[in-house]
Amino acid sequence: MNPDNKAILEKANAAITKGDNEGFLSFCTDDTEWTFVGDKTLRGKEAVRQYMATAYLEPPRFMVEALIAEGEFVTATGKISMKDENGIMVDYDYCDLWRFRDGKMAALKAFVIATGSR
Numbered sequence: 001m002n003p004d005n006k007a008i009l010e011k012a013n014a015a016i017t018k019g020d021n022e023g024f025l026s027f028c029t030d031d032t033e034w035t036f037v038g039d040k041t042l043r044g045k046e047a048v049r050q051y052m053a054t055a056y057l058e059p060p061r062f063m064v065e066a067l068i069a070e071g072e073f074v075t076a077t078g079k080i081s082m083k084d085e086n087g088i089m090v091d092y093d094y095c096d097l098w099r100f101r102d103g104k105m106a107a108l109k110a111f112v113i114a115t116g117s118r
Helices: 004-017 021-025 045-055
Strands: 028-036 040-043 061-070 073-083 089-101 104-117
Antiparallel strands (some): 089 104
16 A cells, blocks of 8 residues: 555645646656546546646535545545536535556546536
8 A cells, every 4th residue: 555645636636726737747657547427438647637727627626524644545525616618616415436557646536516506
């Protein structure tokens, strides 16, 4: 087990909340794969970069409720708020399962459910 994986995820999330997408991506492997269950799968850092450029026009706001590390995995649960394509702030509950490889985020399986808009 690598206890640093939690710290890596915390640093990556801090970058994203500052709007530093490239800083976040520096914590990902080049072949990172993100699966949004029931929606889409992004393959590779460039696909994630393109997704972030449109989905994170304004940095999302996170409230992490729990980070649980076991072996090469870190599970994060909490709430996230971000603007949709119409500029309306939408609140979500999420559960992210991150898989790490060599100290970087190699895969994400994300369960995200909209809970309302403001």
